[in-house]
Amino acid sequence: MLFEQILFFLAAAGALGGALGVVVLRNPFFSVLALVGHLLALAVLFLLLRAEFVAAAQVVVYAGAVMVLYVFVVAYVGGSEEPLGPSLGAVRALGPMLAAALLAEIAIATIGTGLKAVGSRGPEVAAGFGSPQAIGALFMERFLVAFEAASYLLLLAAVAAVVLARRRRGLEDAGGERMYQVGRRPGTGPQATDRSSDEQGGYGGRAIDKSAARASGGSA
């Protein structure tokens, strides 16, 4: 019991510190690192809430995969130090005030709640509560539609990210384009079409993009 409380306050302090670090630190790279610490502290809290599988998913998926994606993009875009100073003057000061008002509102709602379960420790749960078995059974029996919808959403997001981040002709500088054409696998796109579309512009970019997408899809 005492151990549980100590663990809660340590993890809560870590989570709050990480969250503040994300907001306050000026270098985006350090913000990402603060978020990793925040997520790990949250995983400890999830364990206290008997959500073992969610805690494991949090560490593996979030602190592992998603944060690596962030670090890559920060390294690619370049973590430029952003000036924290106000650019819009008085409007800028409204942000923290609105957040404080939101906190006061949620605090009133939480403390004044009529829900009895919120103030309790929760019922005693069986040993398998929150295990992968229990979660899997719930997903397959009660929430199958949500499960399938989430999987479709992930697929859509993956396709959309490829479409968003691909190279487009006409927007890049000429050097990048030439490198791209050299790097393209020969034989995947008809050369004659590319030549003629180079003069035409416009449509050629799409054709090259499609052939490149086909090539990358074939190799993947």
Next chain:
Amino acid sequence: MSMTWFVVLSAFIFCIGAAGILTRRNPLVILLCLELMLNAGNVALLAFARAHGDGAGQVFALVVIAIAACEVVIGLGLIVAMYRRKLPIDADEMSELRG
């Protein structure tokens, strides 16, 4: 531990994230603050799941994690596209749609 502690912690994290979204100008950091808010929602969901002894809240939390992954992928794709077009990576400068 009373579940109130967890819900209050969730409220704090949510408001810190909201403050970050309202004040920061780097879209990367805005995405990170969105993550904070989604995680605050996760804490509340898991606390309510524990309070009711029902696993449904944990399933919701997992779905939220999936949604957050989608949001990150799309957001980072947008930022990479902005960088490729040599647009400034600054939410205040991106005002072409303001009308």
